[in-house]
Amino acid sequence: MQETLSPTTRHHQNFWQVIQSYLQLTKPRIILLLLITTAGSMWIAAEGQVDPVLLLITLLGGALAAASANTINCLYDRDIDYDMERTRHRPLPSGRIHPRDALIFAVTLAIVSFTLLTVFANLLSACLAMSGIVAYVLVYTHWLKRHSTQNIVIGGAAGAIPPLVGWAAVTGELSWAAWVFFAIVFLWTPPHFWALAMMIRQDYAKVGVPMLPVVSGQVTTAKQIWIYTLLMLPATLLLVYPLHVMGLFYTLSSLLLGGIFLSKAWALLENPLDQVAARSLFKYSILYMMLLSAGMAVDSLPITHQLMSSLSNGLNHAISYLAIS
Ligand code: HEM
Numbered sequence: 001m002q003e004t005l006s007p008t009t010r011h012h013q014n015f016w017q018v019i020q021s022y023l024q025l026t027k028p029r030i031i032l033l034l035l036i037t038t039a040g041s042m043w044i045a046a047e048g049q050v051d052p053v054l055l056l057i058t059l060l061g062g063a064l065a066a067a068s069a070n071t072i073n074c075l076y077d078r079d080i081d082y083d084m085e086r087t088r089h090r091p092l093p094s095g096r097i098h099p100r101d102a103l104i105f106a107v108t109l110a111i112v113s114f115t116l117l118t119v120f121a122n123l124l125s126a127c128l129a130m131s132g133i134v135a136y137v138l139v140y141t142h143w144l145k146r147h148s149t150q151n152i153v154i155g156g157a158a159g160a161i162p163p164l165v166g167w168a169a170v171t172g173e174l175s176w177a178a179w180v181f182f183a184i185v186f187l188w189t190p191p192h193f194w195a196l197a198m199m200i201r202q203d204y205a206k207v208g209v210p211m212l213p214v215v216s217g218q219v220t221t222a223k224q225i226w227i228y229t230l231l232m233l234p235a236t237l238l239l240v241y242p243l244h245v246m247g248l249f250y251t252l253s254s255l256l257l258g259g260i261f262l263s264k265a266w267a268l269l270e271n272p273l274d275q276v277a278a279r280s281l282f283k284y285s286i287l288y289m290m291l292l293s294a295g296m297a298v299d300s301l302p303i304t305h306q307l308m309s310s311l312s313n314g315l316n317h318a319i320s321y322l323a324i325s
Pocket residue numbers: 029030033034037086140151152153155156157158159160185189192193196286289
């Protein structure tokens with residue numbers, strides 16, 4: 001492990017810089033998207049009427065668990081993070097936070113998360129959040145990341161747990177719809193991550209992390225991205241049929257969002273060496289997951305149901321009028 005911290009470096013940070021370093025350790029932008037999936041799931045589970053206090057507590061508990069998982073990941077990976085351009089300025093490799101302090105921070109976050117979720121939501125959601133930490137740290141970071149090209153496929157299951165946490169917090173159990181949302185994020189992860197890995201494969205090659213584009217090349221990776229995209233799109237529609245938990249608004253938005261995803265994955269399949277196509281797919285994958293989750297929430301609102309049924313009644317009338325005349 002690369003130890004870079006000198007005591008003087010630490011003394012140079014003022015209070016706000018220390019806070020900023022701890023925040024950076026938690027990878028906050030990733031947490032935000034994880035929470036958006038949690039919230040989307042809560043809205044479907046509560047059929048559009050989520051208790052605002054439960055929503056807040058669950059998002060806070062989920063954020064603390066993800067922050068803990070990300071901190072432990074940064075702690076574990078601080079040696080390779082030091083060697084990669086993209087990650088070398090993170091708080092641990094750059095010596096702004098001591099590894100011992102990061103560990104105390106991560107354990108505290110996990111304890112507070114478990115307590116919050118158990119007391120104010122339920123034990124199932126708390127256990128799921130803890131299983132997310134274990135899956136991300138043990139299965140992905142420890143076992144798979146440095147040893148298998150399938151690291152993010154299997155490890156991606158960790159990132160798909162937040163919708164389960166949200167569903168469990170609302171209903172106290174996990175239904176088929178919750179598992180379908182899990183499957184959507186699970187199948188979304190390979191296109192999301194491999195598109196990025198295609199752009200920065202030299203960094204991974206340098207530190208010996210066997211990401212798919214490093215080991216099998218750009219063409220194979222683009223093909224795999226295409227396959228996972230083809231699997232993900234029908235999975236999004238399972239919420240409409242046969243599960244019937246989503247309606248017309250979600251159907252239309254998931255078709256539109258999915259169509260754009262498909263066209264970007266196709267562009268990459270056609271030109272696997274095109275960095276612009278890879279970047280475009282990576283960036284879009286984030287927007288896609290945000291909008292798909294937002295679409296779920298909007299669809300489950302009672303007002304959307306009313307609007308959509310008036311719209312489809314209107315369309316039916318127009319079609320029968322045209323058919324008669
Ligand atoms: C094993 C699964 C995953 C892997 C390996 C992965 C990997 C990555 C990597 C390496 C980055 C670049 C981070 C950086 O530059 O610091 C990234 C960015 C991002 N990931 Fe993922 N990711 C995974 C799953 C997820 C999941 C499940 C979500 C949320 C639902 C997510 C949301 C994001 C977001 C929002 C960004 C952009 C962060 C930014 O703007 O800095 N990722 N991902």
